[in-house]
Amino acid sequence: LRFALVCAIRRPEAWMGEIARLVLSASLVLFLACDRAESAVARQAHPEGGPPPLRRATPLAGFVPLATELRVAAGDGRNSRQGVCRERIRRDMMMESAGTDPRRGREKADGGVEGYREDTKLVKGGYRGPEWTTDPLGKSVVNPPTMHASTITFPTVGALREAVKDYPFRGLSYGRHGTPTSWALEEAFATLEGGHKACAVSSGVAAINCALLAFLESGDHALVSDGVYDPTRSFCDHFLAKFGVETTYFDPVCTPEELEAMIKPNTKVLFLESPSSLSFELHDFSGLAKIGKVYGTAVICDNTWGPSIFKPLELGADVSLNAATKYIGGHSDLMMGLIACTQETYRRVKLSVKALGCPAGPDDCYLALRGIRTLGVRLQRHEESGLAIATWLEQRPEVTRVMHPALPSHPQHEIWKREFTGSCGLFSFQLTDEIGSEAVDAFCDTLIQGLFAMGYSWGGFESLVLPVKINSARSVTKWDYSSPGCGLTVRMHIGLEDVQDLKDDLERGFAALKAQQLEVESNSRKD
DSSP states (O other): OHHHHHHHHHOSSSHHHHHHHHHHHHHHHHHHHHHHHHHHHHHHHOTTOSOOOSSOOOSSTTOOOHHHHHHHHHTOSSOHHHHHHHHHHHHHHHHHHHTOOTTTTOTTTTTOOTTOOHHHHHHHTTOOGGGGOOOTTOOOOSSOOOOOOSOOOOSSHHHHHHHHTTTTSSSOSOGGGOOHHHHHHHHHHHHHHTOSEEEEESSHHHHHHHHHHTTOOTTOEEEEETTSOHHHHHIIIIIGGGGTOEEEEEOTTOOHHHHHTTOOTTEEEEEEESSOTTTOOOOOHHHHHHHHHHTTOEEEEEOSSOTTTBOGGGGTOSEEEEOTTTTTTOSSOOOOEEEEEOTTTHHHHHHHHHHHTOBOOHHHHHHHHHHHHTHHHHHHHHHHHHHHHHHHHHTOTTEEEEEOTTSTTSTTHHHHHHHBSOOOSEEEEEEOTTOOHHHHHHHHHHHTTTTOBOOSOOOSSSOEEEEEOGGGGOSSSOOOOSSTTOOOEEEEEOOSSOHHHHHHHHHHHHHHHHHHHHHHHHHHHHO
16 A cells, blocks of 8 residues: 555556556545444444443453553543444454454353352452453453552543442542452452452451441440450540440350340440450350341451451351451561451441541552462461461470460360361460569570561461460450469461471570579579
8 A cells, every 4th residue: 555655646647656546546445344344333233332341241340451441541542432343343353263262161260259169269269361451362361460540530421420320339430449450359358258249458457447437336336355456446445435436345255145145225236356366265156146146236257367267257247357468468568458248238348448548559459369369278388387386385394275276175176166167377375374574585585586586467478476465455354364374475376487497496495485484583592
């Protein structure tokens, strides 16, 4: 065509010019015929007008192919209806000529994981590869692109009005309310917990606060386990109390009948955490949740200890939340909270998240989703190593008891066998009563000179040690520090290191503990 155009301009009288004009005329006729054919196909497929669907049906409202969404938002200068139609027709023709449609036979893997076993759900939940690409042959990526967004642009006023009809439940509207990156994580977590949908927020504490505020208002009453994570107690005692919400704490091992006696006409929330933070008692979860259901309270569970090995929603909870900072992230390098909801509670929780304005960042969402993919194999290793160290500690003469639910010696071990499918690497142990705080300090200081680290949080690949005072976060049932043999307490998180290397470090720690205790006793006799 370029050669014919040059000939028509430079040699209009020559025979070459005549041929060139004929070629140009024929090309124009062919172009117009093709354009009419494409438009006819588009009108036949979509007689109501507008662009064709950009995706197959999906439970995630607003989840569209990223490249198409960005192209329309940027305004690439093409007619959007014709451009999308032509792109779709070209894609379908190329797939037909190749003899295969990569989108076929993938319905289950593309987000529908019902019927699969747990490890497969961890790997496939939230995966929508065909929707993360506009490649003509359907070539895609394993993980979703990380979308950084604040302003979302709309191609028409009609699209803007559609987005705000049921804000923020209509897909892309504003970056704070979600993007395809966070939606993929939310779907994966909802799959993991057996929920309807989920919300991603900026931290585990944000997940707790959003869940509570979704169901509580001034004049309400909340029943909260005495063994909850300390920031949960702080939020109830200092924030909710200022707005007229009353909180009553109950013994983590209370019976359903004892819990029922505490319910008031204005009780709106039952907040559970199993096992308890620091002390690791287990609720009779299904029994307590059943009481909550009878009285119409929202049953909320902090399930940070047991992602994939404990299913609160299946046992009667309405909301199951997780500090994804810990095992889901798995590498001690992100801050994240996730809230899985039933169909009846999702809208209330989502509106609470919207009001508090605490979204998770896209990079953290990407890392958390990647963490979910390996959660099964990591937790298995944490469980094996954690039980090996806990069993070893039970044999130590310096140790009175080990608080690990998977040990047969744990008081609620039968509940653990009934309601859990595994355990993790987090537990506490109690030293004998003759060991003082200086000896415990020497024990911990020696450990952190080796493989262990000391710090708050847990769930990463590294082993951690932390001296803890359980009663600093208790008000109803005090932990026993006064009975013969009951001394100070230490919390441990067992990471992914070799178990024998950890035992060697612990041996050195106990040696330092003994030496320091002897020195203290010697100085005491001198005094």
